[in-house]
Amino acid sequence: MFKAFKIACLFIIKSCGGFWLTRQFNKGNTCVLCYHGFSYDDEYLFRPKLFMRPQTFARRMEWLKKSNYEVVSLQYAVAHDGEGKNRIALTMDDGWAGTYELVDDVLSKYQFPLMLYVTSYYVEKQGAVINVALAYILWRSLGKTLIVKNADIGLNKSYVISNDNRNNIVTELCEAIDTLENTSDRQQILMDISRELDVTLMVNAQLLFRLLSKEELTKLLASNVDLQLHSHRHCSPQNEESFQQEIAQNRDYLQQIVPNTLLEHFCYPSGEYYTKQLAWLEKNAIKTSTTISSGMFNKDTDLLQIPRFLDGEDVHQLEFEAELCGLTTFIRKLF
Ligand SMILES: [Zn+2]
Known part of the structure; x- marks a missing residue:
C-alpha cells in the first residue's frame, strides 16, 4: 500500500x-x-x-x-x-x-x-554458496519438516521450518557444515538437504548459487x-x-x-x-x-x-x- x-x-x-x-x-x-x-x-x-x-x-x-x-x-x-x-x-x-x-x-x-x-x-x-543456498531451500520449504541425521557434523535433529525460525536453522546448519574440512563433503550435505526437502538447486543443468x-x-x-x-x-x-x-x-x-x-x-x-x-x-x-x-x-x-x-x-x-x-x-x- x-x-x-x-x-x-x-x-x-x-x-x-x-x-x-x-x-x-x-x-x-x-x-x-x-x-x-x-x-x-x-x-x-x-x-x-x-x-x-x-x-x-x-x-x-x-x-x-x-x-x-x-x-x-x-x-x-x-x-x-x-x-x-x-x-x-x-x-x-x-x-x-x-x-x-x-x-x-x-x-x-x-x-x-x-x-x-x-x-x-x-x-x-x-560449489553452491552454502548459506545462501540453504536459506533458499528453507524459504521454499515453509511448513515442511527437515530431519538432519549426520554424525560427521554432529547433528541428529528435526526442524519444522517456519518464517520465524528459518534464519536460525540456516545459521545452525552452516556452523555444523563449517566443521567439515572438505568442500565436496560440505556440498554433499547441502545436496542431501535439498533432496530431503525436494527443492532442486539445478535449473537447466546449471547449479544455482x-x-x-x-x-x-x-x-x-x-x-x-x-x-x-x-x-x-x-x-x-x-x-x-x-x-x-x-x-x-x-x-x-x-x-x-x-x-x-x-x-x-x-x-x-x-x-x-x-x-x-x-x-x-x-x-x-x-x-x-x-x-x-x-x-x-x-x-x-x-x-x-x-x-x-x-x-x-x-x-x-x-x-x-x-x-x-x-x-x-x-x-x-x-x-
Ligand atoms: Zn558481497
Whole structure:
C-alpha cells in the first residue's frame, strides 16, 4: 500500500518536472549503482536485491543508454570533475555465475564500464554458496519438516521450518557444515538437504548459487568488466591481521586472472565496515571503497566510503529514476 502511494507520488513529481529539476541541482554528481546476481528461476522472489531477473537488468541498461546520463567507470568519476554532467557508475558485487550465464549478452551489447567486485573463495571452490543456498531451500520449504541425521557434523535433529525460525536453522546448519574440512563433503550435505526437502538447486543443468569460474571471469573482460576486490571469504574481520589476509588472498587470486590490472578498488562485504578499517585499506594501497549507504558521489565524498544505490527486482522504474536524479537523496536529507 505504502509502495503504491510512493509510486503515485513519484509519478506526479516526475510529471511536474521534479526529476528534471533535481537533475539540474545534481549536475557534477555521480550516482554509483550496485547490482548483485541474477535469477535463473524464482530466486528474485527469494531475495530481490540479490537476484534480479535478467530482463529487468536489460531494461535498466537500455533505459540508461537512451537517457541523458553519462555512464562512466568509477575510476573516471573519481579522477575527473563532474563537469556539469549527471553521471552513473556501475558496480556489481560478489561475482555470481549469472553475471556470465544470464547477462553477459547485455553487458557485451552496451559495453558500459562495470566494476565487478569478486569474492574469490567460491570462485576457487565452484560449489553452491552454502548459506545462501540453504536459506533458499528453507524459504521454499515453509511448513515442511527437515530431519538432519549426520554424525560427521554432529547433528541428529528435526526442524519444522517456519518464517520465524528459518534464519536460525540456516545459521545452525552452516556452523555444523563449517566443521567439515572438505568442500565436496560440505556440498554433499547441502545436496542431501535439498533432496530431503525436494527443492532442486539445478535449473537447466546449471547449479544455482554458484560463483563465476576463473574461465567465466576471463570471458567477462571482453564486456568491459573490471575485476576488483571484495575479500576472499566475503567477510570484514575486525582484527587487522585477518583483514589484511582477506585482501591479500583475494588480490593474489584475482591477479592470476588479471595480472596487468592494478587491484586497488574494494567493496565492503555485505556493506559491513568499521572506521578502523579505513587506515588498513590505505596501508593496502586501496584507492576507493564502496558501501551500501545511499547517496551521491562528488568531489567531497570520502573515497573509502563511497555511497551506492542498491538496485533490485523490487525497485520500481520510477524509484530507480528518482534515485539517479538525486531526488531520493534530497528527500532523505530533509527527514
Ligand atoms: Zn558481497
